Amino acid sequence: MNVLIKSIFREIKNSIERYLAIFSIIALGVGFFAGLCVCRPALVHTAGKYLEEQNFYDYRILSSIGFSKNNTASFSDLENISSAEGAHYEDVLFTIGKNDLTFRVHSITDNINKLNIISGRLPETDSECVLDASFFDENMIGQTISFSDSNKEETLDAFHVSEFTVVGIATSPLYISGDRGTTSLGDGTITAFLFVNESCFTSDYYKEIYVTLKDSGALYSDAYKNAVAEQEDEVTKEAKIQANIRYEEIVAEAQKEIDDAKIKLDEANENLQAQKELAIQDAAQQIPNVGFPSLEENPYYIEMIDQIEASFEEPENELAEKYLDIEEAQKEVDSIKHPSVYILKRSENTGYASFEQDSTIIENISVVFPVFFFLVAALVCGTTMTRMVDEQRTQIGVWKAMGYNKLQISRKYLFYAGSAGLFGGIIGFFCGTVFIPRIFWSAYKTIYNFSERLLYVFDWKMCIISLGVAMLCTAVISALCCFKELRDVPALILRPKAPKNGKRILLERTRIWRRISFLHKVSLRNVVRYKQRFFLMILGISGCTALLVTGFGIQDSIQNVTDYQYQEIIQYDAKVTFTDSLTLEEQNQFIEQHQTMITDSIFLSENNIEITANGISKSTTITSAKEDITPFIHLQASDTIISYPKDEEIIICKGIADKLNIKTGNVVTLINDAFEQINVTVTGIFDNYINNYLFISENTMIQLFNDASVNAAYLNFNTDITTHNIVASILNEDIVSHIMLNEDIKESIEESFSSLNLVVLLIIICAGVLAFIVLFNLININIGERIREIATIKVLGFFNSESSAYIFREINMLTSIGALLGLFFGKLLHSFAMSKIKPDAMCFDSRIAWKSYLFSFILTLIFAGFVKIAMRYKLKKISMAESLKSVE
Amino acid sequence: MSEFITFDKVGKTYKVGEVDIRALNNANFMIKQGEICVIVGASGAGKTTILNILGGMDTMSDGNVWLDGQEISTYNEKQLTAYRRYEIGFVFQFYNLIPNLTALENVELAVQICKDHLDPLQVIQEVGLSDRKDNFPAQLSGGEQQRVAIARALAKKPKLLLCDEPTGALDYHTGKAVLKLLQDTCRKTNMTIVIVTHNSALCDMADRVIHVKSGTIESVTTNPNPTPIEQIEW
Numbered sequence A: 001m002n003v004l005i006k007s008i009f010r011e012i013k014n015s016i017e018r019y020l021a022i023f024s025i026i027a028l029g030v031g032f033f034a035g036l037c038v039c040r041p042a043l044v045h046t047a048g049k050y051l052e053e054q055n056f057y058d059y060r061i062l063s064s065i066g067f068s069k070n071n072t073a074s075f076s077d078l079e080n081i082s083s084a085e086g087a088h089y090e091d092v093l094f095t096i097g098k099n100d101l102t103f104r105v106h107s108i109t110d111n112i113n114k115l116n117i118i119s120g121r122l123p124e125t126d127s128e129c130v131l132d133a134s135f136f137d138e139n140m141i142g143q144t145i146s147f148s149d150s151n152k153e154e155t156l157d158a159f160h161v162s163e164f165t166v167v168g169i170a171t172s173p174l175y176i177s178g179d180r181g182t183t184s185l186g187d188g189t190i191t192a193f194l195f196v197n198e199s200c201f202t203s204d205y206y207k208e209i210y211v212t213l214k215d216s217g218a219l220y221s222d223a224y225k226n227a228v229a230e231q232e233d234e235v236t237k238e239a240k241i242q243a244n245i246r247y248e249e250i251v252a253e254a255q256k257e258i259d260d261a262k263i264k265l266d267e268a269n270e271n272l273q274a275q276k277e278l279a280i281q282d283a284a285q286q287i288p289n290v291g292f293p294s295l296e297e298n299p300y301y302i303e304m305i306d307q308i309e310a311s312f313e314e315p316e317n318e319l320a321e322k323y324l325d326i327e328e329a330q331k332e333v334d335s336i337k338h339p340s341v342y343i344l345k346r347s348e349n350t351g352y353a354s355f356e357q358d359s360t361i362i363e364n365i366s367v368v369f370p371v372f373f374f375l376v377a378a379l380v381c382g383t384t385m386t387r388m389v390d391e392q393r394t395q396i397g398v399w400k401a402m403g404y405n406k407l408q409i410s411r412k413y414l415f416y417a418g419s420a421g422l423f424g425g426i427i428g429f430f431c432g433t434v435f436i437p438r439i440f441w442s443a444y445k446t447i448y449n450f451s452e453r454l455l456y457v458f459d460w461k462m463c464i465i466s467l468g469v470a471m472l473c474t475a476v477i478s479a480l481c482c483f484k485e486l487r488d489v490p491a492l493i494l495r496p497k498a499p500k501n502g503k504r505i506l507l508e509r510t511r512i513w514r515r516i517s518f519l520h521k522v523s524l525r526n527v528v529r530y531k532q533r534f535f536l537m538i539l540g541i542s543g544c545t546a547l548l549v550t551g552f553g554i555q556d557s558i559q560n561v562t563d564y565q566y567q568e569i570i571q572y573d574a575k576v577t578f579t580d581s582l583t584l585e586e587q588n589q590f591i592e593q594h595q596t597m598i599t600d601s602i603f604l605s606e607n608n609i610e611i612t613a614n615g616i617s618k619s620t621t622i623t624s625a626k627e628d629i630t631p632f633i634h635l636q637a638s639d640t641i642i643s644y645p646k647d648e649e650i651i652i653c654k655g656i657a658d659k660l661n662i663k664t665g666n667v668v669t670l671i672n673d674a675f676e677q678i679n680v681t682v683t684g685i686f687d688n689y690i691n692n693y694l695f696i697s698e699n700t701m702i703q704l705f706n707d708a709s710v711n712a713a714y715l716n717f718n719t720d721i722t723t724h725n726i727v728a729s730i731l732n733e734d735i736v737s738h739i740m741l742n743e744d745i746k747e748s749i750e751e752s753f754s755s756l757n758l759v760v761l762l763i764i765i766c767a768g769v770l771a772f773i774v775l776f777n778l779i780n781i782n783i784g785e786r787i788r789e790i791a792t793i794k795v796l797g798f799f800n801s802e803s804s805a806y807i808f809r810e811i812n813m814l815t816s817i818g819a820l821l822g823l824f825f826g827k828l829l830h831s832f833a834m835s836k837i838k839p840d841a842m843c844f845d846s847r848i849a850w851k852s853y854l855f856s857f858i859l860t861l862i863f864a865g866f867v868k869i870a871m872r873y874k875l876k877k878i879s880m881a882e883s884l885k886s887v888e
Numbered sequence B: 001m002s003e004f005i006t007f008d009k010v011g012k013t014y015k016v017g018e019v020d021i022r023a024l025n026n027a028n029f030m031i032k033q034g035e036i037c038v039i040v041g042a043s044g045a046g047k048t049t050i051l052n053i054l055g056g057m058d059t060m061s062d063g064n065v066w067l068d069g070q071e072i073s074t075y076n077e078k079q080l081t082a083y084r085r086y087e088i089g090f091v092f093q094f095y096n097l098i099p100n101l102t103a104l105e106n107v108e109l110a111v112q113i114c115k116d117h118l119d120p121l122q123v124i125q126e127v128g129l130s131d132r133k134d135n136f137p138a139q140l141s142g143g144e145q146q147r148v149a150i151a152r153a154l155a156k157k158p159k160l161l162l163c164d165e166p167t168g169a170l171d172y173h174t175g176k177a178v179l180k181l182l183q184d185t186c187r188k189t190n191m192t193i194v195i196v197t198h199n200s201a202l203c204d205m206a207d208r209v210i211h212v213k214s215g216t217i218e219s220v221t222t223n224p225n226p227t228p229i230e231q232i233e234w
């Protein structure tokens, strides 16, 4: 036992390079594998912990009329609901420096969506506030910010105060990303958030109610989604009840006002009538009834009555008018719309949703690359151990002759490779799981504000899998190598292995052979002589190049996708969605009002549908247009122009076509929200990279929805006017519910791509390390094996440069072959990776620039060059005395 | 005849860790142009050390060495390489052929880097291997391989042919044939040949015999009438 251990340690010491080669390729493979696999869990875990600590909402409930302040608690009586809190918010212009900036002022809730104070403290009085830590720093604390003069009256009325002293800066779970949303105020964008005490708001009702679940499940998990879906109906029902209570309140209040007014009016009327009666009676008594058959025929009396009537006419008319007013008011009250409620979930929170998407990108690529690294690791270990066993044939023969069995003899080799694998695996696992997620986090940190440090996630299962694969690649492989050798009888093993025969290669049959110099001939023959090494070399080098091509290719495909989308395909600047369908008159009015700002527009009808084909379905928006849509969106497949669909036809974007496996000519089913369906024929699939688009004719839309009224429009803006001013002006219209600026979409997509650049860097580094390990290991083995040959040619008088050229020539050949093959594999790997990292509603143009191919090729050669420089010293050190040693 | 090779107080110390091993001490001898010189001595005596210094494969620790009027003890590494390349032919105990090249190609490999050389095919013919010229080393017997090695050395037209135990790995008859080839070559081309051996029977074939013992030159004897190798038995 001791002797064995000692001999193993000596062995490791003597062949430390070899040991390190196995160690490092395993560390690299395992590190990459475990590191990438743990990325998403670590990101999600960190976000999950933050959101849990801040008690992030599960439902955000809105209604068109808000909610009564009194009974939000009724939500908590529902099953699995833990608490509910109402909140206010208002967009306010603040004057900061000389600018008017829009802030969304929220009321602080006690338990839900708790603020995370970065510096300072929470407000104690109504004149204090905390500010958005993503956009302001501690220097703001102590400063006073006041409402701008340009705020509307309603805005000013919404608050008891008109300035706040900043007492702290904080992050809020409502805003984990940098997106603060849009508004109808100012330039259309919200600068930052601001939290104040609830008592600052004058409003007697809540704008929104936040509700949390008791048991939900891990962030983004299916369990969570199910838990949320499960309670949604109950919550919706309760929300409707609550909204109705508010409705009743409003109506009752208004009714009471009317009733009160009416009562007063009735009283006034009665008084008036009584006065009139009294006046008439007075008149009757005052005028003596002389000479007339009756009082009514007395002309004095008649005249007097007329006078009285005339004097009461004015107040009577006034009253009548007031009655009309009340009638009018009553009509208004009767026509108060029943409230509509909106149940928003976390997924409707921008930060929450984009974090989910961003973290999925990494998860998808984490499957592809490690497999490849493990394959290379197995080959590196295989060639190394084969060489080692070959070197020690005689020793093995002696052991065998002494009667040791296979297992006892191979123990040493198993231990050698196995320990390298185990240590490599452990080191790789920890380095990978610690550093790789951090690398990603350093990129994400600029977008998401919830934590400085990423939490470490230790996954037992992953650890066991990693080490298992590491052992498979080392111990198991070396056992196979060993047993192959040990099959021979001792006598055979004791004899030196017959040198592997020189072999003629196919090329020698051709004429070219004669023109090749001998040095090249040796190299060419060596190239094909050792199959295992040939494959390792080809795999390693082509893998390196392929990784580089993939890395650069990802950049190529992504970098330009927003340009393609927003320069070549999408031609409109913004899409507005209207609160209701627009009549022709309203459309014209809208255009007229913004004549100076909007240069071109097209009104559309949009509806949500589910499209089904080949057993897969996807819910998305479908659009129909009356006029020619091509000035706003170029419908093309490569260079062919796709014409707008006729009745019962549809054209769809590439993203959906790929997802549902749809080809031109297929028939797809469209289902509306009432589950009525129609079949339409696909007449075209057009290029599109971001978002999904489906177009049908107006008649088809009517067929499906009984309606094709206008509820959206594509707009082109006047470039002379600042976009955000236009947006603010459009959002000011009551009929406009939402505006989507393509410029903003482009920016936010580009931002989320920036993390992919880091992935690319990681890939390039890994490719370099891979090339280094493979080349180093192979050249090392090659030199070890050919020491006699090298010493001999040195004796023959080859200069150092000539002998290294002699040895490296085949490495160069293999490197070139591998790199060329790698370009091809790279293309495959790239399209595979692209299909994996494809986020929903996005479709990349899987293309690789020729420059990327060139760079990858050259970079591979440069990597190989570095290894050769390192190895040149080793060659130089080989003593010529080696040539005199006997063959072992 | 002038001195072709001169060893003047040559010493060699190997450093192994802390220990100094004096492999050669105060070696003085000279060899004339066209001679066959046999260096003989027990294993570990320092024969190979002498040969390595002579062949420019190793540097000496002290003393001076001249070959054909040039002092090689002053050469730097690059000069030594050029010296091996153009002036020295080497025959090893274990042949050291490039396994991946045929017999002919092994010869061609060596001449490729020389300016003035013999036709490889002709040399192969001269060593009697014209019908095996396209075989790889693994397909040749030991004697045949050694002949290829000799052909490889001769084709370079070296001034000096160095052979370290050329028959050490060969059987009696094959060894003899190889030695005959060397002796014949020497006589025919007037090439200087130094043969290292532990077999003192070979002394008879030499013009000059250098006896080495524990790193020192014990004696240098000349042999006015060398015996043809066919007549030597051992």
Ligand SMILES: Nc1ncnc2c1ncn2[C@@H]1O[C@H](COP(=O)(O)OP(=O)(O)O)[C@@H](O)[C@H]1O
Binding pocket: A881, B014, B015, B016, B021, B022, B023, B041, B042, B043, B044, B045, B046, B047, B048, B049, B050
């Ligand atoms: N590279 C070396 N390092 C240390 N000692 C060496 C080395 N080469 C030779 N020696 C020592 O020098 C002595 C002479 O060796 P060598 O010339 O090879 O003997 P021979 O060829 O006569 O058998 C021996 O004792 C040997 O151990």
Ligand SMILES: [Mg+2]
Binding pocket: B047, B048
């Ligand atoms: Mg020797």
